[in-house]
């Protein structure tokens with residue numbers, strides 16, 4: 001099969017690789033209908049995360065079940081399925097509590113920018129759609145595999161409630177999905193921090209009510225101005241830098257909450273400042289699996305269109321251009337068709 005391999009920073013290639021096989025009786029193999037490039041894939045692409053040897057890459061996928069192991073009962077060949085980037089059993093106490101990415105049996109899924117993918121713990125990990133989706137729905141469903149579920153978690157972790165005010169820090173695919181989530185959870189005012197015109201436009205389409213282009217102290221001051229001088233009830237931190245975390249913490253009102261889903265890179269939090277801020281802070285890798293059934297319903301009923309974050313679609317063979325376009329910020333997110 002054709003599969004994407006990262007050889008070194010900046011060196012992404014599609015190569016022939018052996019088709020994945022069932023290894024454990026709880027595995028499934030799926031034929032990829034679509035995959036995509038994640039902002040977090042760029043950390044390896046840019047050399048921020050080391051690449052010591054050629055390795056398969058990609059962790060977002062939707063597809064048709066090709067084969068299942070002998071213990072798999074909840075999905076069967078021919079079904080269209082979505083899974084998260086972390087395989088989970090969906091039965092342990094941590095999964096039951098809704099934190100599937102910390103499942104006692106969690107396994108990170110990788111190598112998804114390929115024609116076939118082996119998914120461990122298929123019963124717990126994969127969710128079948130109620131029917132075969134139309135072509136138009138595939139980008140929306142693919143977004144649920146990571147970015148939409150991550151934006152949803154950011155909004156939940158920030159405790160967005162009906163009538164509340166939310167700020168979204170970050171205008172990448174996750175931040176934009178966070179706008180959708182805040183809207184769906186009933187936020188009355190959604191302030192997006194963005195400097196890019198095409199992303200601002202999409203944020204407004206997704207339900208943002210205000211755009212703040214300033215950053216740092218000016219950005220915080222602007223949010224305060226828009227929130228009666230006190231800050232927002234909920235802030236979704238979708239970047240993962242020191243500046244974005246500061247922006248988030250200081251844009252939140254006392255007693256408000258920050259949900260942080262941007263993977264932190266060299267982020268330091270001042271304990272004393274956090275103590276006196278009265279701000280609640282919760283984050284981590286999003287338990288996307290917990291939200292799949294609900295989000296699949298919202299896609300099938302036409303309530304949400306998170307697939308609009310894909311502004312570049314390429315055949316799998318052109319994956320290198322997909323990375324390059326995102327790295328150079330020419331594309332928000334690249335969808336790949338095997």
Ligand SMILES: [Zn+2]
Pocket residue numbers: 088089090091092093094095096100102103104105
């Ligand atoms: Zn579990």
